[in-house]
Amino acid sequence: MAVFLALTSLLTAFGPIFGGEFLRASAGQFGTLFGHPILSFHALFILTAFGCLLATHLVQRVREPEEQPVENVWREMRTMRTFNPMLSMLSVGELLLTPRGLVALARKSLRSVRQQVKAIEEVGEELATSGKALLGRPAKNKDVGIKGDERP
Numbered sequence: 001m002a003v004f005l006a007l008t009s010l011l012t013a014f015g016p017i018f019g020g021e022f023l024r025a026s027a028g029q030f031g032t033l034f035g036h037p038i039l040s041f042h043a044l045f046i047l048t049a050f051g052c053l054l055a056t057h058l059v060q061r062v063r064e065p066e067e068q069p070v071e072n073v074w075r076e077m078r079t080m081r082t083f084n085p086m087l088s089m090l091s092v093g094e095l096l097l098t099p100r101g102l103v104a105l106a107r108k109s110l111r112s113v114r115q116q117v118k119a120i121e122e123v124g125e126e127l128a129t130s131g132k133a134l135l136g137r138p139a140k141n142k143d144v145g146i147k148g149d150e151r152p
């Protein structure tokens with residue numbers, strides 16, 4: 001299985017390069033089928049599908065020394081958090097429906113609110129300081145005023 005993963009990862013990495021080179025080297029149109037043109041993109045997709053079928057056929061021939069029956073592998077995958085989305089759902093349910101989970105959620109929410117309030121305070125303080133400094137400066141042109149503000 002490791003050999004298969006290494007080979008498929010390598011082909012996955014080089015696939016876009018090979019596909020681009022195939023499209024550049026091939027003719028734009030290979031012919032017609034039922035009145036529709038067969039373009040190089042169509043040929044590329046057909047070659048990709050053929051490659052996938054070939055890879056699945058080759059995988060069936062590979063045997064690992066530590067091979068386990070499918071039932072054992074499935075049992076292991078079911079208990080792994082990364083392969084089981086239901087464990088994540090159970091975690092969310094535990095977080096929302098148990099007293100311990102609700103307390104943990106409340107603490108996390110309170111911490112998040114405090115961080116946001118602190119950030120808003122810092123922004124507000126910066127705006128107030130900058131505004132005060134800006135309003136404290138004298139205007140450059142005293143003849144220009146606000147409409148309705150008549151200056152002598």
